[in-house]
Amino acid sequence: EVQLVESGGGLVHPGRSLRLSCAASGFTFADCAMHWVRQAPGKGLEWVSGISWNSGSIGYADSVRGRFTISRDNAKNSLYLQMNSLRAEDTALYYCAKDMAIAVAGTIDYWGQGTLVTVSS
């Protein structure tokens, strides 16, 4: 059974940093691209970032490029999102998501339950 468990969310002041983690199990992590997708309270889904199986290809949404960094550790079956210079508009539930393919342009097929990030003074 595919399991994706996010952690690291919380309340943070504007301008500060936060690092999210995602522990994956139930599938061959190294064979899949991975993503972060967020959902602001009461709003729709927004893709944040994706990383290919070997970290060779990485993509970001325009809204986070230059502030967020995605990374993965295949030996630890883990995905990360380093979030710097956080803004109020980054407040959202952040989902870790698995891709069917090795490339970022594959298909997101499984989602974790999410970790809530609240940016507020």
Place this chain on the structure above:
Amino acid sequence: QSVLTQPPSASGTPGQRVTISCSGSSSNIGSNTVNWYQQLPGTAPKLLIYSNNQRPSGVPDRFSGSKSGTSASLAISGLQSEDEADYYCAAWDDSLWVFGGGTKLTVL
């Protein structure tokens, strides 16, 4: 404002057939496949349809997808109360994923 355009709401009665549209452009739907996700209240999204019209294992055949040009549609036949959820379309767009704004389906 979302790159892919969906109607904010849709509704139907049990047993009815409903469709949800998703409109995009040549850079997303026009040149890539479309996926559909179902998000039940308070839960994470679930893949419903991928590659325009493929159902993952376990998804009932009441759900079907289609694509034509720069638009796609999700059809749900034999509507059931448990289908009440938010539905999102998604497509690759050059170098990033884009989603529709979501359609809230109400079963009357």
